[in-house]
Amino acid sequence: GDSVTQMEGPVTLSEEAFLTINCTYTATGYPSLFWYVQYPGEGLQLLLKATKADDKGSNKGFEATYRKETTSFHLEKGSVQVSDSAVYFCASTNAGKSTFGDGTTLTVKP
Amino acid sequence: GAVVSQHPSRVICKSGTSVKIECRSLDFQATTMFWYRQFPKQSLMLMATSNEGSKATYEQGVEKDKFLINHASLTLSTLTVTSAHPEDSSFYICSARLPATDTQYFGPGTRLTVL
Numbered sequence: 001g002d003s004v005t006q007m008e009g010p011v012t013l014s015e016e017a018f019l020t021i022n023c024t025y026t027a028t029g030y031p032s033l034f035w036y037v038q039y040p041g042e043g044l045q046l047l048l049k050a051t052k053a054d055d056k057g058s059n060k061g062f063e064a065t066y067r068k069e070t071t072s073f074h075l076e077k078g079s080v081q082v083s084d085s086a087v088y089f090c091a092s093t094n095a096g097k098s099t100f101g102d103g104t105t106l107t108v109k110p
Numbered sequence: 111g112a113v114v115s116q117h118p119s120r121v122i123c124k125s126g127t128s129v130k131i132e133c134r135s136l137d138f139q140a141t142t143m144f145w146y147r148q149f150p151k152q153s154l155m156l157m158a159t160s161n162e163g164s165k166a167t168y169e170q171g172v173e174k175d176k177f178l179i180n181h182a183s184l185t186l187s188t189l190t191v192t193s194a195h196p197e198d199s200s201f202y203i204c205s206a207r208l209p210a211t212d213t214q215y216f217g218p219g220t221r222l223t224v225l
Contacts, residue, residue, distance in 0.1 A: 032212035043116070043203050043216040044154075051212065089153065093212040096142070102153045 002027040006090045006101035013108050019077040021104045023064075023090035026071065031094035033057075033066050033073040038087045038103070047075075047088070080108045112138050114206050116217035123194055124225055130190045131220045133204030139184035140206035144214065145177070148201045160187040194224040 007022040025031065032051045036044040048057030053068035062077045073090060085108045090101040113136040123129050133143055141162045146154040158179050159167040166179035176198075178190040187206075191198055201221055205214040 034213075036216070041219070041221075043114075043218040044205075046213065046215065049213060093214075096207070096212070097159075098144070098156070098214060100153045103151075105151075 002031065002092055002094050002097075002099045004090050004092050004099050004101040006088075007104050009103070010105040010107060013080055013106070015082055015108055015110050016079045017108075019075070019080045019084075019106070021075040021088055021090075021106070023073045023075065023101060024071050025073065025090075025092045025099075027092055027094050027099075029094055030068075031092040033064070034091045034093065034098075035062070035064055035073070035075050036089045036091060036100075038089065040086075044089060080106070082108045082110055084108050112136075112206070112208060112215040114204065114215045114217040116204055116220050118220060119218060120221045120223075122223045122225065125195055126193055128190055128192045129194055129222060130188055131202055131204075131222075133187045133189070133206070133217050135185050135206040135215070138206070138208060140187075141184060141209060142207045143181060143187040144205045144207070145179060145187070145189050146203045146205070148203055148219075150201075154203060157189075162187075191222065194222070196224045198222065199224045 034049045035047040037047045048059040050057040050066035056065045064075045087103045115134045117132045143160040145157045160181040162181045168174045181187040203219045205216045
């Protein structure tokens with residue numbers, strides 16, 4: 001079956017540092033790829049998405065590019081803020097079914 | 111983005127009782143909704159896919175008689191945990207799929223504690 005592997009956490013950064021959270025997937029066919037963010041005690045919020053190869057999703061300074069050749073969808077942000085502290089989930093959706101990575105906890109310190 | 115609500119956000123019940131959780135898509139009609147369970151510091155585990163007007167599709171290992179799902183309208187799906195036990199205590203999250211897309215919008219979750 002499909003699977004999503006993302007960078008293990010926790011990740012701790014200082015404010016304004018550069019962020020990368022790696023995500024790779026295995027899937028038959030051509031899945032859509034997503035990044036979700038979860039704040040403590042809350043559900044998941046859609047952060048960004050890409051539906052085909054070479055698409056770049058972006059939102060709130062976060063970016064991720066759908067790389068078919070490396071089956072990756074790494075999340076990046078040039079300058080993180082304390083308010084970005086959360087758990088980030090990478091996910092793929094294929095034939096209507098979603099597969100989630102294990103989540104990466106990000107803590108940004110002032 | 112689209113809004114999905116869940117009610118209640120938190121519920122505490124006694125062992126042996128049943129608990130109903132509602133999931134509503136507030137600004138779009140969803141023929142498909144999903145129910146997930148999340149354990150502390152872990153990822154989401156898909157429990158079942160809820161299809162409006164038909165029976166839910168349960169994932170392997172999920173007891174359909176224990177976790178009753180009803181998708182009675184295009185904006186409402188309910189999950190009933192029957193005869194709850196302490197091991198059912200968890201964070202339950204629903205999502206609704208935007209029609210004709212792969213995009214799911216998630217509810218804020220329901221924390222269930224069974225005493």
